[in-house]
């Protein structure tokens with residue numbers, strides 16, 4: 001029987017504007033048998049990251065450029081249905097760059113086998129790139145000390161919520177900045193953050209100052225823009241500023257001038273550094289084991305927001321830019 005593959009192709013470059021439906025095109029193609037060394041995977045879940053918009057724009061130089069007409073890139077977990085690679089057999093669960101489609105045919109070397117257990121989707125979030133971003137960005141650049149005050153923007157998101165919990169494990173006081181009461185309540189009541197700032201409810205500077213009167217020792221930024229600028233004005237001496245992302249900038253046509261409060265880095269003798277999680281890829285395995293231990297022992301929690309149906313993949317990516325996701329944005333393919 002010939003299987004049919006639904007595939008979402010890149011059909012536009014959303015530079016300087018929000019994503020629109022026409023940036024993607026749905027096609028159907030027959031599924032081919034795996035060639036030598038290849039594995040045919042039925043995609044089960046896909047993961048969504050703000051960076052995928054940047055990949056479509058070709059603004060990121062840490063990944064190969066995308067082409068109009070290529071199958072949209074995205075990581076996923078799936079089940080092997082046929083294998084011409086000695087390390088993989090039908091039924092194995094795997095993760096990799098499976099892309100937005102029902103079936104992926106990939107060289108076995110580009111796939112990682114994952115345990116078929118209750119953490120299978122976590123391989124796309126807290127045990128995947130998201131968790132690695134939080135773990136290495138915080139430990140290598142933020143360098144938290146017990147007693148430090150750590151402030152995180154985008155705190156209720158997939159990455160931010162893990163950063164905050166690792167900072168709590170390191171003995172820090174943790175304050176999250178998020179949009180809306182429900183997300184802020186979740187940070188404090190369920191994740192054990194010491195406070196939360198609702199940036200949609202009022203003055204970020206005032207709220208943050210009340211919660212961190214001694215200043216911010218580690219500032220983790222996922223959003224950029226005015227929120228980041230407000231917090232830069234409240235650094236403590238020898239603060240570390242971790243620039244992870246800037247989602248408020250990702251849809252802008254013209255970039256705003258740099259944050260006016262950057263000069264506070266001088267007064268506070270502070271350090272600001274950006275990073276790409278892939279820089280730490282060689283160290284992922286031990287970090288993954290560490291995070292899995294924290295999850296199994298109930299010391300680290302994670303939330304997933306699972307949408308349904310491959311046909312909804314473009315709209316699922318758009319959710320990230322409207323703050324509609326509550327937890328790691330995933331999609332169940334069927």
Ligand SMILES: NC(=O)c1ccc[n+]([C@@H]2O[C@H](COP(=O)([O-])OP(=O)(O)OC[C@H]3O[C@@H](n4cnc5c(N)ncnc54)[C@H](OP(=O)(O)O)[C@@H]3O)[C@@H](O)[C@H]2O)c1
Nearest residue numbers: 157158159178179222223244245246247248275276277323
């Ligand atoms: N440097 C790296 O290697 C690396 C790796 C992975 C991710 N990242 C970055 O990390 C950040 C978080 O990614 P994620 O995958 O964990 O996504 P996420 O935080 O789960 O989802 C994005 C969140 O951003 C917030 N947001 C959207 N537009 C905003 C705006 N204009 N102003 C303020 N907040 C806004 C929304 O939360 P609210 O409802 O709270 O507004 C939304 O839920 C992104 O900037 C991403 O690019 C960097």
